Amino acid sequence: MSSSVSPLAPKTVPDMPVIAGVRLATAEAGIRYKNRTDVLLAVMDKGTAVAGVFTKSKCPSAPVEWCRAKLKGGKARALVVNSGNANAFTGKTGRSSTALTAKIAAKAVGCSESEIFLASxxxxxxxxxxTKFDGVLGRLAETxxxxxxxxxAKAIMTTDTFPKVATATVKLGKAKVTINGMAKGAGMIAPDMATMLSFVFTDAPIAPAxxxxxxKSGVEDTFNAVTIDGDTSTSDTLLAFATGAAAEHGAPKISRASDPRLKAFVKAFNQVLANLAEQVARDGEGARKLVEITVxxxxxxxxxxxxxxxxxxxxxxKTAIAGExxxxGRVVMAVGKAGEPADRDKLSISFNGIRVARSGARDPDYDEAQVSEAMKAPEIAIKVSLGLGKGRDRVMTCDLTKEYVAINGDYRS
Amino acid sequence: MSSSVSPLAPKTVPDMPVIAGVRLATAEAGIRYKNRTDVLLAVMDKGTAVAGVFTKSKCPSAPVEWCRAKLKGGKARALVVNSGNANAFTGKTGRSSTALTAKIAAKAVGCSESEIFLASxxxxxxxxxxTKFDGVLGRLAETxxxxxxxxxAKAIMTTDTFPKVATATVKLGKAKVTINGMAKGAGMIAPDMATMLSFVFTDAPIAPAxxxxxxKSGVEDTFNAVTIDGDTSTSDTLLAFATGAAAEHGAPKISRASDPRLKAFVKAFNQVLANLAEQVARDGEGARKLVEITVxxxxxxxxxxxxxxxxxxxxxxKTAIAGExxxxGRVVMAVGKAGEPADRDKLSISFNGIRVARSGARDPDYDEAQVSEAMKAPEIAIKVSLGLGKGRDRVMTCDLTKEYVAINGDYRS
Structure with a gap:
């Protein structure tokens, strides 16, 4: 873990309500770190639906392969997450490790191995x-x-500088349902690559499909719209669990994503994802500026x-933004290299609301001193107007600082 | 210009022979820099063939648009290059500037404007x-x-830390022909983006097509196989000029690229391009390691x-290599994110000849101390074996250092 908290960390941490049907426990299993928790066990009630999206890497980690396979059942009873070792690129040993972890967890929780989900x-x-999980998971299941x-959220951190949680409460039918999420960032754990993990829990009764x-729809404009350095982990995992406990106080059972009763829920669900994804950008390695890019x-x-x-x-x-x-000119370059339709002479660009370029040339009206002052802000919004059509999108990133190079370029220990 | 020469600069500079039909002159036009040359005029004899490849940017600079249009004629009499101002993203003014520069150059050389090629x-x-070229180009044409x-090569430098030239002499038929090339690197000129420019001259009589x-074929494994930071300039330009003067001492006139008599020439031509492209990688901003990646x-x-x-x-x-x-693990990540066919369990990876991973896991035989020692070398060769087929390729890059961030992230002056 890094010693100092990112200057972009949220100023407040929300109170996280309980979600009926979900129980949590953490422990120090000594996987790699000393004197900190490094294992999370989440136990879900019977009937909990599960969904997941994973890294698109062609070389995924063993736990990602495990989850993909088990997702077909649609049901989950437990989630085991460890930090300190990604169990990635470990060959056949990796597959044995996931199988053994699942076996230990299934025994601890009292369920089938196919209902165990794993992330490392x-x-x-x-x-x-x-074997380090032996005993540990049994104790965690009891407590x-x-x-x-x-x-x-703290137990799953690696080089994250702050734990990332988000919550929302919303009506489903006439019942109140809750959505809780946690994430760890695309940080690096010396000497090797870490990953983005996120887990979302709700008591809403929503069927697996x-x-x-x-x-799948929710990640598109949230986690998939965040980039730290363009690199993709072999372990990126986002799992959602719906215990369905809210059915007991009247929430309707939902079997189709297009159900109109889901409208408010979907909005809240996506807000939780967006909040977590933004926190990941706020904790990018060495980040000093949060950057929102709208095209x-x-x-x-x-x-x-x-x-x-x-x-x-x-x-x-990214280095220009670090330099305020x-x-x-570099934005024009990046527009040009994207290979998408663009007409230089119709391009306008603004930074934090100040237009600096229009119609393919420098905006004659812009005031360098005003822009320089605006670039000192910790949050930078770049807006690019192409003037070609109605396509619009927004992504989040952070700046590229010397600290990024220092964090990622330190000698292998 | 940077104050210190890249540690990766070639130890020797070749003697550059004369090429019949090409005359060169440089001057201090005061475009932006003080006390250094910033304009190059190359005057070619009548009948010189020209070819060019350019940035794929959708927002190319005005000179790139000019050259693309004039290339259709296939003939060149002069090349004007200035450093200090890229004349990119300058709207209609940019087009007027290129037209005026060409007009001044055509008058100075005594040719049609359509035979003038430009790069900025x-x-x-x-x-x-x-208008700064007025008078200057006339004097240059005379001298x-x-x-x-x-x-x-020095006159076209921006943040390059050394001038880049390469030469080759080869037989075409029974005649000796010469190929000279120069390049400037993908360096940055504070506060904005510079570009890769390269110009190759030969006395071989080769028709424009x-x-x-x-x-086009030559750049594929040379300039197109070099990357500094993945960014693409709006101005990248590579022009080749063939004066045909060697026909006077018996070189055969070549009208087709597939002509078997070209074999040795093509090899030498590609070597010049490869040499220049490698020098560009050796002068990447802040580079301390030259990296060759073979897949x-x-x-x-x-x-x-x-x-x-x-x-x-x-x-x-790139940061890992900077950190020796x-x-x-990061190489596996990058293989995985490429989206191309790859099988984690067949992957082998070596650094400078030392295999560190095989069959989807760490190579049990590798010696960390030996690898650490090897990583101290200024040239690092990464080899990735996928074990799937016979496809093979090689690209060159450099490491990513704190100096890169410092060079590119300094406050706008």
Whole structure:
């Protein structure tokens, strides 16, 4: 863990309500770290629906392969997350580790192994000694309680500088339902790659297929619209669990994502995802600025996304922002290299509301001193107007600082 | 210009022979810099063939648009290059500047404006005052001489830390022909983006269409296989000029790129391009390590290229190399995110000949101390074997250092 908290960390942490049907417990299993929790067990009541989205990496970690396979059953009884070792690129040993972890967890919780979901984050390429979970998971299953989500979020941290939680309460039918989420960031754990993990829990009674559809649609403008350095972990995992306990006080059972009664729920669910995703950007390694990039006037939303991502992943744009430089020339460069329809002579660019370029040239009216002052803010909004169509999209990133290089370029220990 | 020369600069500079039909001159036009040359005029004899490849940016600079249009004629009499101002994203003013520059140059050389080729590098978004060329180009045309290629390479530098030239002499038929090239790197010129420019001259009598085919094929494994930070300039330009003067001492006139008599020439031509491209990588901003990435065993060469570029552009891989860390986990990550066919369990990775991972896991035989020692070298070769097919490719890049961030993140002046 980093010693100092990101200056972009949220100023307040929400009170996290209990979710009926979910119990949590954490422990120090000594996977890699000393004197901190590194295992989370979440135990869910019978009948809990599960959905998941994972890294698109062609070289996924063993736990990702495990979850993908078990997702077909649609039901979950427990989630086991460890930090310190990602169990990635560990060959056949990795598969044995996940199988053993699931076996231990299934015994501890009293369920089938196919109802166990797993995530690991930390060093990659080192075998994960799953025997360390023996005993630990049994104790955790016995002591699990309805809930300290903040403690859970802390147990899954690697180089995160703050725990990430979000919550929302919303009506489903006439019943109040709750959505709690936690995430760990795309931080690095020396000497190897860590990952983005996020887990969302709700007491809403939503069937697995509907939950999967909600999740898939929800990530599109949240987690998939955040980039730190353009690199993709082999372990990225987002799981959603719906215990259905709210049915007891009248929440309607939902079997289709298109059910109109879900409208408010979907909005709240997406807000939780968006909140967590933004916290990940706020905790990017070495980040000193949160950057929001909006592209409008593109041919399509997909085209706007590609251009926004090209800007967000450009080292030249990101270093300029670190230097508090409203360098629109580099934004033009990034628009141009995206390969999407763009007409230089129709391009307008603004930083924090100040237009610096329009119609393919520098805006003659812009005041350098005013822009320089605006660039000192911790949050920078770049808006690019292409003037071609109605496609619009927005992505979040952070700046690229010397600290990023220091964090990621330190000698292997 | 940077004050200290890159530690990766070539130890020796070749003697650059004269090329019949090409005369060069440089001057201090005061475009932006003080006390250094910033304009190059190359005057070519009548009948010189020209070919060019340019940035794929959708927002190209005015000079790129000019050259693309004039290339259709296939003939060149002069090349004008200025450093200090890229004349990019300057709207209609930019087009007027290129037209005026061409007009002044055509008058100075005594040719049609359609035989003038232009390139500009430096600040973008600032109008280029082409009237500064008035008088200057006339004097240069009068004083141009067969050749100081090193002086020419110096005049086109921006943040390059050393001038880049390469030469080759080869037989075409029974005649000796010469190929000279110069380049400037993908360096940055504070506060804005600079660009990659390269110009190649030969006395071989090669028709425009054949020269274009040679150039297009030649860049594929040279300039297109080099990346500094994945960003693409709006001004990247590579032009080749063939004066045909060697026909006078018996070189055969070549009209097709597939002509078997070209074999040795093509090899030498590609070597010049490869040499210049490598020098660009050696002068990447803040670079302390030259990195060669070879991917073999891919399904196809194109697939190998995509994977190699994914590794070469990964900030996590590049910072690890800066930290002298043989971090194969990050290489796995970059292979996985490329989206190309890859099987984790067949992957092998080596650094400078030492295999660190095989069959989807850490190589049990590798010696950490030996690898750490190897990573101290200024040149790092990463080899990835996918074990899937016969596709193979190789790209060059450099490491990502704190100096890169410092160079590109300094406050706008």
């Amino acid at each position: 984050t930390g060093v990659i390429g080192e075998p994960l000694d799953a 699990a309680e309805p809930g300290d989500y903040l403690a859970a 509907a939950l999967q559809a909600l999740l 409008e006037g593109a041919k399509t939303k997909a085209s706007a996304r590609k251009i926004a991502m090209s800007i967000a992943n450009s080292p030249l744009v 430089d409203a360098n629109w | 590098t430096g600040v973008i978004g600032e109008p280029l005052d082409a 141009a001489e067969p050749g100081d290629y090193l002086a020419a 054949a020269l274009q085919a040679l150039l 073999e065993g891919a399904k196809t060469k194109a697939s190998a290229r995509k994977i190699a570029m994914s590794i070469a552009n990964s900030p996590l891989v 860390d043989a971090n194969w």
